[in-house]
Amino acid sequence: MIKILNGRFLRQCILCSGAVLWMGGGSLQAEEFLSEEDLFEDDPAEVVIVKDPIEPLNRAIFQINDRIYTYLVDPVAELYQRFTPALVRTGILNFFDNLKYPVRLSGNLLQGRFADASLESERFLLNTTVGLFGILNPAETLGRYEALSKEDVGQALARWGLPRGPYLVLPIWGPSTVRDFCGLMGDRAINPTQGPFSAIDHWDWQQQAALSGVEVIARFGDRYQKMKAAQIDAYSAFKLGYIQYREAAIRE
Amino acid sequence: MRFLTPLIVVLCSTCQLLIAEENPVPRLEQTMNAALDIIFLPEHADKSQDVRADLVSATVEEQFDLGVLIRRTFGRNWQQIDEANQARVSEQVKQLLVFAFVEGMVGKSRPVITFGAPEFLSSKRIEVESKIILDEQIYQLTYRFGRLESGWQIYDILAEGISMVANYRQQIDDHFRNNNAHSLMEKLDALLND
Numbered sequence: 001m002i003k004i005l006n007g008r009f010l011r012q013c014i015l016c017s018g019a020v021l022w023m024g025g026g027s028l029q030a031e032e033f034l035s036e037e038d039l040f041e042d043d044p045a046e047v048v049i050v051k052d053p054i055e056p057l058n059r060a061i062f063q064i065n066d067r068i069y070t071y072l073v074d075p076v077a078e079l080y081q082r083f084t085p086a087l088v089r090t091g092i093l094n095f096f097d098n099l100k101y102p103v104r105l106s107g108n109l110l111q112g113r114f115a116d117a118s119l120e121s122e123r124f125l126l127n128t129t130v131g132l133f134g135i136l137n138p139a140e141t142l143g144r145y146e147a148l149s150k151e152d153v154g155q156a157l158a159r160w161g162l163p164r165g166p167y168l169v170l171p172i173w174g175p176s177t178v179r180d181f182c183g184l185m186g187d188r189a190i191n192p193t194q195g196p197f198s199a200i201d202h203w204d205w206q207q208q209a210a211l212s213g214v215e216v217i218a219r220f221g222d223r224y225q226k227m228k229a230a231q232i233d234a235y236s237a238f239k240l241g242y243i244q245y246r247e248a249a250i251r252e
Numbered sequence: 253m254r255f256l257t258p259l260i261v262v263l264c265s266t267c268q269l270l271i272a273e274e275n276p277v278p279r280l281e282q283t284m285n286a287a288l289d290i291i292f293l294p295e296h297a298d299k300s301q302d303v304r305a306d307l308v309s310a311t312v313e314e315q316f317d318l319g320v321l322i323r324r325t326f327g328r329n330w331q332q333i334d335e336a337n338q339a340r341v342s343e344q345v346k347q348l349l350v351f352a353f354v355e356g357m358v359g360k361s362r363p364v365i366t367f368g369a370p371e372f373l374s375s376k377r378i379e380v381e382s383k384i385i386l387d388e389q390i391y392q393l394t395y396r397f398g399r400l401e402s403g404w405q406i407y408d409i410l411a412e413g414i415s416m417v418a419n420y421r422q423q424i425d426d427h428f429r430n431n432n433a434h435s436l437m438e439k440l441d442a443l444l445n446d
Binding site: 032033034038039040041047048090222223226227229230231232233236237239240241244245247248249251 | 320323324327328330348349351352355356359375376377388398399400401407412413414415418419420422423424426427436439440443446
C-alpha cells in the first residue's frame with residue numbers, strides 16, 4: 001500500500017486532479033452563453049422598417065426592370081465583354097469613375113468631411129495626370145486612399161437629417177427612396193457625363209452614358225442574376241438590401 | 253500506466269480548447285480555405301456543382317452549426333412551420349445558401365480573403381471583419397459570432413453592411429403575410445430545382 005502511495009500511482013492521481021481543476025477554470029457558466037431568446041427572438045436593433053406605400057407599383061416596375069436587364073441589357077453587356085479585352089474594360093471603368101469626382105467631392109463637402117474632400121482631390125489629380133486622364137488608377141496602389149468611401153449628395157441629405165421617405169423603384173435605374181431620388185438629381189447636376197441635367201458640361205453625353213452603363217452592367221449584371229437566383233422573394237431582398245447598403249454608407 | 257500521463261494531458265488540453273475557445277477566426281479561416289479548395293482545386297474540377305455544394309456544406313458543418321444562422325432567418329415565423337417540416341425547411345434554406353455561394357464563385361478566380369482580429373461586442377458576441385478580393389473588386393464581409401454551449405457559432409453575416417439574416421427574415425415575413433409554410437416549401441423546392 002505504502003509502495004503504491006509513494007509511487008507512480010500517486011503522481012497520476014495528482015496530475016488528474018490538477019487537470020480537472022484546470023478544465024474547470026476554463027469552463028463557462030450557463031449564463032455566459034447566448035440563450036435561445038437572445039438568439040432567435042426579434043432584436044429591435046436588427047429590424048429595419050421600410051415604408052413602401054406604393055408596393056404594387058414598385059413590384060410592377062421591378063418586374064419590368066428585371067426583364068429589361070435579363071433580355072436586353074445582359075446580352076449587350078455579354079457581347080461587349082466577349083469582344084473587349086479586360087484591360088480596356090478596366091480602363092473605361094476607371095475613366096468614368098474618375099469623372100465622378102465632382103459628385104464625391106460635393107458629397108464630402110456637404111457633409112463637412114473636409115479631410116476626405118482633400119484626399120478625393122488629391123486622388124483625382126493623381127489619376128488624371130499620372131493615370132492618363134483616369135484610364136489608369138495609380139492611386140489604388142497607395143494605401144492612403146483605401147479608406148475613402150464614395151460619398152454622394154443623397155448621403156449628405158441623410159446627414160442633414162432629411163428622412164428616408166418611402167421606397168421607390170425607378171424605371172431602369174432600380175431601387176431608391178424619395179431622399180435618394182433627390183440626391184440622384186443633385187448628383188446628375190454635377191456629373192459631367194450624365195446629361196441632359198448636367199450643369200457643368202454639355203459634351204456628347206449620350207454615348208458616354210451608354211458606354212459607362214454597359215461597362216457597369218457588364219461588371220455587375222452577373223452578380224445581380226446570381227443574387228436574384230438565391231432569393232425567396234427577390235423584390236423584398238433587393239428592397240431591404242438597398243436600404244441596408246445605403247444606411248451602412250451613411251454611417252461610414 | 254505509463255501511457256496514461258500524456259493521454260490525460262492531451263485530452264484535457266483539447267477539452268480546455270473546446271470549452272474556452274476565445275478566437276474562432278482560425279477555425280473560420282480554415283473552413284473558408286477548405287470550402288474554396290473544393291471549388292477551385294483541379295482535383296474537384298470534374299465534380300458537378302451539386303456535388304461540390306454538398307461537399308462545401310459538409311465541410312462547413314463540420315466546424316459550424318449552420319442551423320443557428322438558418323433558424324435566425326425565420327425569426328418569429330419559425331413557429332408557423334410545424335415541427336415535422338422545420339427540419340425540411342432548414343435543409344432547403346441551407347442548400348439554397350450553399351448553392352448560391354458555390355454558384356457565385358463559378359467562372360471567377362480564387363478570391364483572396366483576409367480576416368481581421370475579433371472585436372468583442374459583449375462577452376457573448378464578437379464580430380470579425382474580412383476583406384475579399386474577387387476579380388479585382390474588394391468586398392467587406394463581417395461575421396458575427398455568438399457564444400453558445402457548442403462554442404462560437406456564426407449568427408449573422410453582413411456583406412457590405414447588408415445583414416443576411418435581416419434580409420432573409422424580411423423575405424420570409426413578406427411571404428407569411430399572404431402565404432403559408434407549405435407554399436414556402438414549394439417555392440424553395442422550385443428555386444433549388446431551377
